Amino acid sequence: MKFLQSLENVATPANGWAATTGALLTPIFQYFYGSDRLDILVVLLSMISLDWVTGVYASKKDNTYSSEYGLSRxxxxxxxxxxxxxxxxxxxxxxxxxFLFFGVTFGLIYHTWTSLTANAHRAGWPIPKSIVTLVGSEIKAKAERAARKETK
Incomplete structure (x- = not known):
């Protein structure tokens, strides 16, 4: 009887909807991205999320933040x-x-990494000097873009 009572918390409408959504979306996800590629896609989505976070903090620090610019992203x-x-x-x-999937995905991860690292540097977060040197051109490009936005 105790076992059946514990199922009341599991068999809820919300859990049913979540399970149904997952069952419907998983084949679509696998069709578009392939199977066994979840790890690399989690890395890419994590990097994109960090790029957004660091970009917001960097633009707030140099007073170039605008919701219009954020929405355009x-x-x-x-x-x-x-x-x-x-x-x-x-x-x-x-x-x-x-071949193309992994090439494109790793290229996007690298590009996003340079962007988020440059944003973190602009935000004043501690970044090792060797990394700052490695992404120096991206830091310069972002600083120039921020300066152009300030003069508008």
């Missing part, structure tokens, strides 16, 4: 998330086992 983010899916579909069409 949504289509860019959707584009970044769609590129690996398109690369996976092209891999399937061409018969290459993940």
């Amino acid at each position: 949504i289509p860019r983010t959707l584009f970044l998330v769609a590129l690996p899916a398109i690369a996976n579909l092209l891999d399937r069409v061409m018969g290459t086992p993940g």
Whole structure:
């Protein structure tokens, strides 16, 4: 009897909806991104999230933050998330086992890493000098963009 009472907390409408949503979305996710690729996609989405966070803090620090600019980043983010899916579909069409998917995804991860590192530097967060040197051109580009926004 105690076992059945404990199921009352599990068998809720919310859990039912979550399970149904997962069951419907998983095949779609696997179709677009391939199976066994969750780890690399979590890395990419984590990097994009960190890029957003560091970008907000950097722009608030140099007084260039605007909600209009933030909202304009949504289509860019959707584009970044769609590129690996398109690369996976092209891999399937061409018969290459993940060549384009992994190339595009790792390229996006590197690009996003340089962006979030430059943003963190602009925000004044501690970044090792060797890393700052490595992403120096991105830091310079972001500083110039921020300066142009300030003069407008």
